[in-house]
Amino acid sequence: MINTMQAALGSGPRYESITPLLKKLARLGQTTDPIQPDEIAEALYLLLDDKLTDTQSAALLSLLHQKKKDQDTAIIGESLRCIIQPKIDEATLQQVISTRRKPEGNYLGGLCELAGTGGNATSTLASVAATASFIASPFLLVCQHGYMGANSPTPSMGNDLILASINPAPPALSNITPKNIAEVLKESNYAFLPEPNFYPTMKHANSIREGLGIRTIFDLISTLVHPIQGHIEARVIGVPNPDLGPALAEALRDTGVKKALVVSGHGSIDQISPEGGTSCWMFSDSDTAIQHFQLQPSDFGLLERPLDTVKARVRGVLEEAATLVDILQGRLLDVDPVLQFVLIHAAALLVTSGVCDTDVSEKLGGKGDVIKERGPGGQRWKEGLRRAKWSIESGEAHKILETYVRVTSQL
Known part of the structure; x- marks a missing residue:
């Protein structure tokens, strides 16, 4: 799904909204609505591509820390894919x-x-x-x-x-x-x-x-x-x-x-x-x-x-x-x-x-x-x-x- 995101970025409005994801993160522990690792990875990709407002970027990182999702190995592993590796011979x-x-x-x-x-x-x-x-x-x-x-x-x-x-x-x-x-x-x-x-x-x-x-x-x-x-x-x-x-x-x-x-x-x-x-x-x-x-x-x-x-x-x-x-x-x-x-x-x-x-x-x-x-x-x-x-x-x-x-x- 990250590849799809990469192809899509660069067109459309300057900023994209991750409000639904932020709400899901805020409600973690109160509902059974799961959050998939690729959802987090896609949001982090948007952040690195400067497609999120500073407010939503800060909220995303803060909520991941507060809910201890920044320690989840599955999320960390999937999120590594959002980093574009440099082209080396x-x-x-x-x-x-x-x-x-x-x-x-x-x-x-x-x-x-x-x-x-x-x-x-x-x-x-x-x-x-x-x-x-x-x-x-x-x-x-x-x-x-x-x-x-x-x-x-x-x-x-x-x-x-x-x-x-x-x-x-x-x-x-x-x-x-x-x-x-x-x-x-x-x-x-x-x-x-x-x-x-x-x-x-x-x-x-x-x-x-x-x-x-x-x-x-x-x-x-x-x-x-x-x-x-x-x-x-x-x-x-x-x-x-x-x-x-x-x-x-x-x-x-x-x-x-x-x-x-x-x-x-x-x-x-x-x-x-x-x-x-x-x-x-x-x-x-x-x-x-x-x-x-x-x-x-x-x-x-x-x-x-x-x-x-x-x-x-x-x-x-x-x-x-x-x-x-x-x-x-x-x-x-x-x-x-x-x-x-x-x-x-x-x-x-x-x-x-x-x-x-x-x-x-x-x-x-x-x-x-x-x-x-x-x-x-x-x-x-x-x-x-x-x-x-x-x-x-x-x-x-x-x-x-x-x-x-x-x-x-x-x-």
């Missing part, structure tokens, strides 16, 4: 990935991503996902995509502007388009795909979301969707509300991703917490069941740190960018809580990819013997941390940043 991209892939352990050499849905109860380091992704990139091909997370009244703290604020030379993010992403990955193990260049219609939803200031269905949809979804092997996704963990894991599996880890940290953060436990949901291509377990800092071989220690120095986008560079250049002490916070996220992505599941790693030079100890979920979390630390100490993580800056500036 799939054959060329696949050829580049096949040429550059470096399988190790259970990692097949595909693309990986680390991201969060936003909406944290505690404001933590905003650049953790980008920094950790650079740290994991010497071992993996990492491709992040930009989107606005929940409750983001200050979009200046998004990864796109953090990366654009790197001194002295930031990556040229505006140069990256669906037409040249293969060129980026041909030379760089890391890529960041700005949302405006790949999902321009999301701007219509984002303006409404900023005004609402609450979680909406787009927090999950925009995280789950990826411009080059078919090439993603492993994803680590954070969500602040653990009640959403199972639904998000199921939705990730439905997208076709081979391996995934969903995390919800102590303190209601969409990250792995340095203090207390982190609820995890994990699956891999060798195990179709979704495992549920708890992660502690000690599973990485680290001591607990108060959550406050990873937000004390966070002030703005320039400071976030400076922290990213400082970490990649090895300027922070091993005991620095901010460094350790980033390292556990890089370790989690490495573990989820399967790259740690090998008995010997030639890439680490004289430190080739892996830590074989397994922790929660049967995974080698300490080996993941060891690799993450090596990535910084060897200078390889910073080289990835330098390469990404150079490649994007030449597009």
Whole structure:
């Protein structure tokens, strides 16, 4: 039915009405009148095509949240279809990935991503996902995509502007388009795909979301969707509300991703917490069941740190960018809580990819013997941390940043 909607849009009046659907949503729980997932998906498609008034758009997102329909896996799955995927030369991209892939352990050499849905109860380091992704990139091909997370009244703290604020030379993010992403990955193990260049219609939803200031269905949809979804092997996704963990894991599996880890940290953060436990949901291509377990800092071989220690120095986008560079250049002490916070996220992505599941790693030079100890979920979390630390100490993580800056500036 979405295809029918796509064909019909662009003709007729500027705005269309979804009043009947809004009334059905408002009466949920009072009547037996069911709402089908495709009804929601069609309304969201109209919103993204700028065919709904701001009032009806806000009412739709608010009612979906109020009635908890933004957590329904069937609705989320159907709604993903309302996102128009960018046109990418799939054959060329696949050829580049096949040429550059470096399988190790259970990692097949595909693309990986680390991201969060936003909406944290505690404001933590905003650049953790980008920094950790650079740290994991010497071992993996990492491709992040930009989107606005929940409750983001200050979009200046998004990864796109953090990366654009790197001194002295930031990556040229505006140069990256669906037409040249293969060129980026041909030379760089890391890529960041700005949302405006790949999902321009999301701007219509984002303006409404900023005004609402609450979680909406787009927090999950925009995280789950990826411009080059078919090439993603492993994803680590954070969500602040653990009640959403199972639904998000199921939705990730439905997208076709081979391996995934969903995390919800102590303190209601969409990250792995340095203090207390982190609820995890994990699956891999060798195990179709979704495992549920708890992660502690000690599973990485680290001591607990108060959550406050990873937000004390966070002030703005320039400071976030400076922290990213400082970490990649090895300027922070091993005991620095901010460094350790980033390292556990890089370790989690490495573990989820399967790259740690090998008995010997030639890439680490004289430190080739892996830590074989397994922790929660049967995974080698300490080996993941060891690799993450090596990535910084060897200078390889910073080289990835330098390469990404150079490649994007030449597009």
